[in-house]
Amino acid sequence: MSSPTPYNQEFFTELQAGSLQSAREIVPLLLDLIQPQTVVDVGCGDGTWLSVFAENGITEYLGIDGDYLKPEMLQISPEKFLAKDLKQPLHLDKTFDLVLSLEVAEHLPESDAEIFIDSLTKLGEIIVFSAAIPYQGGTEHLNEQWADYWLKLFQQRGFQVIDCLRRKIWDNPRIEPWYAQNLLVFLPGNSLSQYPRLAAEIKDTSLAQLSIVHPQIYLSKIPQIDKDTQQQIKEQNPAVTTTEISELSIGKNRFGSLKLEIIEVNLLNLAGELVTAIDCGTFLAIILEYRANEEINNPIFGVKISRVDGLVCYDTHTSATELSLQIARKGRIKLYLERLDLNAGQYYIDVGAYEQNWASTYDYHWQVYPLSIRAAKEEKGIICPPHHWTVEETAR
Known part of the structure; x- marks a missing residue:
């Protein structure tokens, strides 16, 4: 049979x-x-x-x-x-x-x-x-x-x-x-x-x-990869299982090998004040504190701004620049957004650190850092660029 x-x-x-x-x-x-x-x-x-x-x-x-x-x-x-x-x-x-x-x-x-x-x-x-x-x-x-x-x-x-x-x-x-x-x-x-x-x-x-x-297939595999990686970390170095950021949870909103860790994320306005809300069209600085236990050559740091439903509204990373990074011990990397023209609403700042050429994920924080955007007038869509309307009458 x-x-x-x-x-x-x-x-x-x-x-x-x-x-x-x-x-x-x-x-x-x-x-x-x-x-x-x-x-x-x-x-x-x-x-x-x-x-x-x-x-x-x-x-x-x-x-x-x-x-x-x-x-x-x-x-x-x-x-x-x-x-x-x-x-x-x-x-x-x-x-x-x-x-x-x-x-x-x-x-x-x-x-x-x-x-x-x-x-x-x-x-x-x-x-x-x-x-x-x-x-x-x-x-x-x-x-x-x-x-x-x-x-x-x-x-x-x-x-x-x-x-x-x-x-x-x-x-x-x-x-x-x-x-x-x-x-x-x-x-x-x-x-x-x-x-x-x-x-x-x-x-x-x-x-x-x-x-x-494809990103969807990659992200669908992260939980299992992360589970396997974290088991290896525990076996090799039981101390590397926590972070100074209490909101993070391995396998839930944090993924990666943690060979390079993002240990603190701060959002600052133009006055240098910590913020969780800004007005549409204003300045935002995103400061990432990182830590590595060994020297890492040319890692990639990335920042995404996404809506609550997961739609990515903005995505940038250091590999798109001429920035060359040699990581050793602790350090800080900063992203300055001269103006953020997103419509009013609730967003998340997602941050990540990756091996050069995107070969693997060191540390990725997903929907951990909320950001509210305020606007004087409610508009539809995602972006709210500077704009104005004019009316011109023409002779009949």
Whole structure:
């Protein structure tokens, strides 16, 4: 008797709403860029993505996935579905204008990765591909790899990458972050001239920036990373578990290794007075006191101003400046905002210290330091820049 598959009705139902919403945002972009008439989705699941292509007028399409998908589970007609073992080479008697494979490759053993990429490249010239990165997590993820790993396999088959989708969808809240993080286009290098809309996008592709992490996925992993890190800290140095700031709680509103600690945060007005409230359009200084037990080369300090609902209104960090930092023992770093033009409301100052190149988090304080903004008149929106209205009458 075969063992039960994790890819059951519950698995696909859990993913369906997010996949459908994401597909309805992304499919129109693909149709505009590629203009396909035929589409195949390898690892199509219940066919949600193909159902959106159908909504947009595509009539010739095919979904391929394992035989664990029963007809009643599909969002497409069963006649449009082909059951195949994706670990085996796929041999079809036709090719397609567009080949999809979204968050599938990580579910196959690494020993089958080359077979899988072979199958995709034989099904068509344009491949829209995404696969989970290391530590992304998910059901039965057997081969999580950085984008550079998959690029190498495609390059060995004469394909090149175009990173033309992620910047268009990166901050779209209707798109699941794993698509925004991982979605790439591959096609043969000698075919680029046949697809002028894709060719126009290649100038913005940076091979050095293919392997990236979406903020939502990063933040979703912080609690577990922090839990593991704090256990290591306790084992190595039990004394480094507290801070002078009593409001902070590890794993709740404070995250990081604490190799470099932010030990005090003060907000000052132009007169140098401690404040928790200022008027819209006035000066604010944010002073961070830090402590390190060893020398740290070029850490990054960052400050965010966010609303109570978590919306980030302002985000700045030292890596965007020419500031070079050599941290040893205790010190102080200051951010001066000549005027803060935020609308009246309640905000938080979030502060963080990070390893150079953002490799890890030393210390991050989330929604610890409140700031009220006052304004003479209530306006809608986020910012309240200096402004005035004028009226000019014109002769009739």
